[in-house]
Amino acid sequence: MTQTFDITAVRAAFPALALTDAGQPRRYFDAPAGTQVAGRVMDAMRDAMLHACANDGGAFRTSQAASAIVDAAHAGAAALFNCAADEIVYGLNTTSLFYAFAAMISRDWAPGDEIVLTRMDHDANVSPWLQAAADRQVTVKWLEWDKETFEFRYDRLDALLGPRTRLVAVGQASNYLGTINDVARVCAAARAVGAISVVDAVQSTPHIAIDVQAIGCDLLCASAYKFFGPHAAILYLSRAMQARLRPWKVRPSVEAMPTRFSPGTPSFEAQAGTLAAIEHFAWIGSRFGGAAVDAPLRQRITAGFDAITTYETDLMRQFLSGLAAIPGVTLHGIGNANRLASRVPTFTFTMAGRDAPAIVQGLADRNIFAWAGYYYAWEPAGVLGLRDGPGAVRVGLSHYNSADEVTALLAALAELAG
Numbered sequence: 076m077t078q079t080f081d082i083t084a085v086r087a088a089f090p091a092l093a094l095t096d097a098g099q100p101r102r103y104f105d106a107p108a109g110t111q112v113a114g115r116v117m118d119a120m121r122d123a124m125l126h127a128c129a130n131d132g133g134a135f136r137t138s139q140a141a142s143a144i145v146d147a148a149h150a151g152a153a154a155l156f157n158c159a160a161d162e163i164v165y166g167l168n169t170t171s172l173f174y175a176f177a178a179m180i181s182r183d184w185a186p187g188d189e190i191v192l193t194r195m196d197h198d199a200n201v202s203p204w205l206q207a208a209a210d211r212q213v214t215v216k217w218l219e220w221d222k223e224t225f226e227f228r229y230d231r232l233d234a235l236l237g238p239r240t241r242l243v244a245v246g247q248a249s250n251y252l253g254t255i256n257d258v259a260r261v262c263a264a265a266r267a268v269g270a271i272s273v274v275d276a277v278q279s280t281p282h283i284a285i286d287v288q289a290i291g292c293d294l295l296c297a298s299a300y301k302f303f304g305p306h307a308a309i310l311y312l313s314r315a316m317q318a319r320l321r322p323w324k325v326r327p328s329v330e331a332m333p334t335r336f337s338p339g340t341p342s343f344e345a346q347a348g349t350l351a352a353i354e355h356f357a358w359i360g361s362r363f364g365g366a367a368v369d370a371p372l373r374q375r376i377t378a379g380f381d382a383i384t385t386y387e388t389d390l391m392r393q394f395l396s397g398l399a400a401i402p403g404v405t406l407h408g409i410g411n412a413n414r415l416a417s418r419v420p421t422f423t424f425t426m427a428g429r430d431a432p433a434i435v436q437g438l439a440d441r442n443i444f445a446w447a448g449y450y451y452a453w454e455p456a457g458v459l460g461l462r463d464g465p466g467a468v469r470v471g472l473s474h475y476n477s478a479d480e481v482t483a484l485l486a487a488l489a490e491l492a493g
């Protein structure tokens with residue numbers, strides 16, 4: 076039987092949520108920049124450093140423990156993305172993985188080739204491809220978004236693609252607008268012209284179940300520190316792409332995955348922590364999503380996301396109706412309560428007569444954590460004219476935030492609006 080989402084139990088899974096400063100609770104609304112870490116993640120990383128402190132692949136106990144972490148962490152990431160374990164690459168972060176793969180993918184680009192980037196993406200999914208294109212005299216085309224709907228101009232997609240298109244890079248959820256994009260549609264269009272499709276799933280992974288098979292992409296990346304884990308990233312690299320790409324690698328390293336695309340010694344502790352973060356979703360799924368505790372990991376994960384989405388939708392509704400009541404606020408993203416399935420709970424807004432840095436300072440003074448600026452969302456902030464100058468306030472809700480915290484945030488914003 077499905078138990079209702081017990082926010083007290085969920086919050087107890089995150090030790091940092093209990094921290095106070097001079098008796099004042101910490102209220103974390105900075106999740107789009109980085110989430111708090113689940114306690115099981117901390118335990119797993121400590122265990123890895125205690126029991127598996129060796130290179131993997133050896134005959135002795137600690138080395139075998141490191142090998143077991145690598146196997147389990149790749150299987151876990153595969154369950155998160157719905158792919159095979161040998162289609163997973165661990166890396167330091169999404170930006171460095173995209174730079175590494177941009178170098179490999181662009182090796183055979185020629186002058187006159189074309190790529191398609193978007194005006195909505197975080198710069199991690201723009202600059203690596205933009206700079207590779209400049210090196211190879213490749214033409215860059217841009218998928219724009221509509222300032223009324225905050226959605227891509229999908230009607231223009233086909234016109235951007237052609238026989239010379241080599242790559243399309245698109246974000247699944249915007250770290251600025253919060254929009255969830257129809258990446259399956261974009262990837263299908265890319266595939267139809269033989270182009271490689273790359274999906275940035277950094278902002279979607281904490282909120283919705285990712286399915287690379289349904290998306291139909293060639294690469295997809297997410298950062299574990301945005302989904303309750305450590306500073307690490309996981310990349311889906313389809314077997315077809317693996318066969319096409321020629322990695323730079325040291326001569327002694329083996330051709331087999333995951334070593335083929337992972338130069339050097341990986342962070343075993345980060346892999347252990349990432350697996351534990353993935354298991355957090357599975358825990359939610361069996362505790363609140365109706366999945367059996369012995370159901371396959373993927374099934375528990377997707378049940379976890381069902382529970383998270385339902386809970387976060389209620390929080391979004393609460394936040395948006397409160398925000399709408401504060402005079403002078405302009406929300407830069409979907410605000411319609413009937414369209415919440417098209418967004419993640421990341422809200423960027425400006426307030427008439429109040430600079431964003433002053434607002435987040437006012438929040439910080441109340442021990443409420445949020446960001447001001449443009450968050451490396453170079454293109455979308457540029458479209459709105461909010462890149463240069465004080466920028467906008469960004470508030471992110473997570474499944475560990477309570478309705479009481481949202482009430483406190485809204486009260487603080489109303490005070491600061493003055």
Ligand SMILES: Cc1ncc(COP(=O)(O)O)c(C=O)c1O
Pocket residue numbers: 107108167168169170171197199200246248249250275277278298308451
């Ligand atoms: C949508 C999106 N893509 C990419 C990144 C960059 O991720 P990383 O810090 O792991 O390189 C971020 C970080 O904020 C992001 O929000």
